[in-house]
Amino acid sequence: MQCIELSSTELDLVVLGALNSFMNLSSGKKRHRMCYFFRSVQVCKKTFLFVYGIGKYRLENLKAHLKRHGIAPRTHGNTARLPKNALAHETLNRAVTFVKNFASEQAVALPGRVPNFKNLKVQLLPSCESKASVWRRYIKASEENNLNAVSYTKFVALWNTLTPYIVIMTPASDLCSLCQLNNAKITKNVNVTEQEKLSCLRDQETHLHEAKTEREFMKTNIVACKEVLQGSDIDLLTGRPSCSFKGTVHYSYDYAQQVHIPSNPQQPGPIYFKTPRKCGLFGICCEGIPRQVNYLIDEAVATGKGANSTISYVHHFFSTHGAGETDVQINADNCGGQNKNNFVIWYYCWRVLCALHDSVLYSFLIAGHTKFSPDWCFGLIKQSFRRRYVSSLFDLMEAVDQSTITGVNISELCGLHDGTVKVPVYDWVTFLGPYFKKIPGISKFHHFRLTKEHPGVVFCRKLLSSEEIEFQILKDPNVRPPIQLPQQILPLGLDNDRKRYLFREIWEFCRPGTEDLVAPAP
Numbered sequence: 403m404q405c406i407e408l409s410s411t412e413l414d415l416v417v418l419g420a421l422n423s424f425m426n427l428s429s430g431k432k433r434h435r436m437c438y439f440f441r442s443v444q445v446c447k448k449t450f451l452f453v454y455g456i457g458k459y460r461l462e463n464l465k466a467h468l469k470r471h472g473i474a475p476r477t478h479g480n481t482a483r484l485p486k487n488a489l490a491h492e493t494l495n496r497a498v499t500f501v502k503n504f505a506s507e508q509a510v511a512l513p514g515r516v517p518n519f520k521n522l523k524v525q526l527l528p529s530c531e532s533k534a535s536v537w538r539r540y541i542k543a544s545e546e547n548n549l550n551a552v553s554y555t556k557f558v559a560l561w562n563t564l565t566p567y568i569v570i571m572t573p574a575s576d577l578c579s580l581c582q583l584n585n586a587k588i589t590k591n592v593n594v595t596e597q598e599k600l601s602c603l604r605d606q607e608t609h610l611h612e613a614k615t616e617r618e619f620m621k622t623n624i625v626a627c628k629e630v631l632q633g634s635d636i637d638l639l640t641g642r643p644s645c646s647f648k649g650t651v652h653y654s655y656d657y658a659q660q661v662h663i664p665s666n667p668q669q670p671g672p673i674y675f676k677t678p679r680k681c682g683l684f685g686i687c688c689e690g691i692p693r694q695v696n697y698l699i700d701e702a703v704a705t706g707k708g709a710n711s712t713i714s715y716v717h718h719f720f721s722t723h724g725a726g727e728t729d730v731q732i733n734a735d736n737c738g739g740q741n742k743n744n745f746v747i748w749y750y751c752w753r754v755l756c757a758l759h760d761s762v763l764y765s766f767l768i769a770g771h772t773k774f775s776p777d778w779c780f781g782l783i784k785q786s787f788r789r790r791y792v793s794s795l796f797d798l799m800e801a802v803d804q805s806t807i808t809g810v811n812i813s814e815l816c817g818l819h820d821g822t823v824k825v826p827v828y829d830w831v832t833f834l835g836p837y838f839k840k841i842p843g844i845s846k847f848h849h850f851r852l853t854k855e856h857p858g859v860v861f862c863r864k865l866l867s868s869e870e871i872e873f874q875i876l877k878d879p880n881v882r883p884p885i886q887l888p889q890q891i892l893p894l895g896l897d898n899d900r901k902r903y904l905f906r907e908i909w910e911f912c913r914p915g916t917e918d919l920v921a922p923a924p
């Protein structure tokens with residue numbers, strides 16, 4: 403009975419031992435007359451198979467193995483050899499790269515935007531695509547380039563194991579997770595009692611009401627901002643001194659999916675197998691004008707999406723594009739995690755302490771219901787991007803600047819192809835860290851208010867309908883951070899491997915004349 407608990411190899415050895423004790427191997431005969439014993443009692447073959455829990459084929463194989471090798475563990479004949487149907491590593495790699503590139507070009511939603519997908523890496527493809535449609539594109543591109551391709555089944559298996567964070571949206575996944583869950587409970591589930599359905603209905607009502615109220619609040623602020631800016635010559639094209647404009651201005655900001663350079667809509671195939679030069683996009687929108695300043699962050703000057711980069715772009719915006727308003731309202735995407743949110747609030751607190759703003763209101767929309775102006779502006783940029791051959795940062799600037807006739811989108815280069823920094827990133831976190839402390843339980847709040855009347859105090863609110871809770875975030879209210887810029891963080895730039903790769907693989911895809919910008923000789 404213990405035989406069932408043994409591993410296959412262990413059982414092999416037990417049976418080999420049992421066979422060995424009564425099989426006469428010295429005779430040299432080809433066939434052996436076998437007697438079977440179990441605990442020193444002779445038994446028939448059937449009983450022997452039964453007590454060891456093995457089949458007759460396994461027994462025959464073991465006998466043959468015993469004659470040839472003695473009591474030694476059997477190894478599977480196929481362990482050292484690759485099976486005939488195994489694909490070359492390169493072919494597999496190409497399929498995975500294809501999926502990744504396709505996703506980074508086509509993905510619609512932004513990381514962290516959809517709450518069912520907690521993974522920040524997640525990329526959502528529009529629901530008009532399917533794995534099969536992506537595979538067909540892949541096959542087509544492979545054929546055009548005479549490259550081996552993997553089957554549909556293998557393609558899907560690779561996708562699921564290596565890039566599970568690339569997901570195709572179901573037509574309903576623009577609903578947030580809570581909405582979906584509630585809707586499913588109310589409509590589909592027959593096992594839910596009427597009482598439960600009723601309470602679910604009430605929950606959903608409250609949830610939608612909250613989402614709506616928060617959005618209405620943002621809309622009201624935007625309308626008010628429009629009125630404030632009407633008649634002024636504020637256009638975000640030139641910066642204005644801080645607090646030179648008495649009034650409240652509303653901004654929204656967010657990151658977009660990065661774009662690839664070069665990108666040629668006429669020749670989409672072969673470059674899908676490569677990793678072209680990447681450029682990040684960070685947009686700050688003033689709906690009251692309306693205008694969005696888009697920071698183009700080439701990979702040669704990128705320092706990540708952390709708090710330091712975000713704060714530095716926002717800081718650059720206030721000093722070189724901002725309306726110079728006394729009071730500011732900001733909506734941002736709540737996807738950076740609590741640390742990042744704390745650091746950003748430290749920065750706004752610093753601004754108020756330094757008299758760069760009289761008051762700041764920093765808000766998030768309800769998760770899953772966060773579609774706002776930057777998304778709309780990024781959409782226009784993507785459309786414009788897909789219409790032209792973009793083969794340098796300057797082409798990308800043009801794609802941004804010409805994405806609307808009225809000039810809603812304007813571009814701001816964070817750096818040049820050669821790594822020259824135009825918009826410096828500062829180490830705000832290290833600079834502010836000694837003066838500020840974190841807000842306990844920050845993730846449950848949606849609104850943070852700071853005013854010059856209460857230096858160092860943050861008024862936090864869970865929702866508009868909730869009570870304000872105040873926190874003093876200065877470690878020592880008598881010690882304030884200085885009015886100066888932190889240490890600059892220098893980008894690492896492209897490493898030698900990446901430079902060589904760009905030159906070797908991407909050079910040929912650049913429009914003549916732009917090769918030395920995008921993929922210069924290392």
Ligand SMILES: [Zn+2]
Pocket residue numbers: 577578579580581582609613770771
């Ligand atoms: Zn919802």
